[in-house]
Amino acid sequence: MPELPEVEVVRRGLDQWVAGRTIASAEVLHPRAVRRNVGDLPDQLKGRTVLSAERRGKYLWLPLYEGPAGHVDPVTGEPVVAADALLAHLGMSGQLLMVDPSTPAEKHLRVRVAFTDGGPDMRFVDQRTFGHLLVAPMARLRRPVPEPITHIAADPLEEAFDxxxxxxxxxxxxxxxxxxxxxxxxxxxxxxxxxxxxxxxxxxxxxxxxxxxxxxxxxxxxxxxxxxxxxxxxxxxxxxxxxxxxxxxxxxxxxxxxxxxxxxxxxxxxxxxxxxxxxxxxxxxxxxxxxxxxxxxxxx
The missing domain is CATH 1.10.8.50 (Helicase, Ruva Protein; domain 3)
Incomplete structure (x- = not known):
């Protein structure tokens, strides 16, 4: 199972590719990949803008914003705070790949996310299907994290680690x-x-x-x-x-x-x-x- 360094490598790569991009559509190709999600994942993601890629321990998440790209509220001028996020756990074999939209589907492709700019898709590939994706509300803590992982301790590379x-x-x-x-x-x-x-x-x-x-x-x-x-x-x-x-x-x-x-x-x-x-x-x-x-x- 990927541990902190492997998940952090993926997070850094995702942050470079998805921050500030707006989701055009999402397609679920295997229901087990979204088994913990409440609601329809494609509907929950369509039109949302990804603010960044974040991590705690072995979990990744993409904070989601309603509206066009930008980290500042156009009315208040305050920094945007995501109300929810796309939370990912890679499980034993999960991969989050950035792939040209014209590339044929991978053998174990489970979820595909396309963006409005026509750039690389984000694809969740998982041979064993132990990993999962879900949209979850953010918990209002000193460092906001998705509610399903509030029980997860800070990791030793976080500033919050005591x-x-x-x-x-x-x-x-x-x-x-x-x-x-x-x-x-x-x-x-x-x-x-x-x-x-x-x-x-x-x-x-x-x-x-x-x-x-x-x-x-x-x-x-x-x-x-x-x-x-x-x-x-x-x-x-x-x-x-x-x-x-x-x-x-x-x-x-x-x-x-x-x-x-x-x-x-x-x-x-x-x-x-x-x-x-x-x-x-x-x-x-x-x-x-x-x-x-x-x-x-x-x-x-």
Missing amino acids: DAAFATRLRLRRTGIKRALLDQSLISGVGNIYADEALWRARLHWARPTENLTRPVIATLLSGVREVMTEALGQGGTSFDSLYVNVNGESGYFDRSLAVYGRRDEPCPRCGTPVIREAFMNRSSYSCPKCQPRPRNARP
């Missing part, structure tokens, strides 16, 4: 550190890949109990999370197959820089000890047994 509050809540979790990192109500955007990579950088085993972590150790962990995500962003994210691509259909190449994830029996880049794989929540955890020794009081 390191001290995260440390306090983390120590109250009484669970294993990796399980906590994957809890999107505590910290969003971190998935299996970047959790393993951040824990390796912080020299922490994934089963280390959260209640025993000191604030300096948590600070080191957050630094590792931010470092690995920032580096992944610079390389276009991590692509293990053709299912994750950016809006131009290009793959990321951060997988070449991974230290432990998916590298069982390969030497640790830091000490040379073979990387091990352990079962974790019906998935896998990769770590260096020397740099990240398993604690005696490990939590699942």
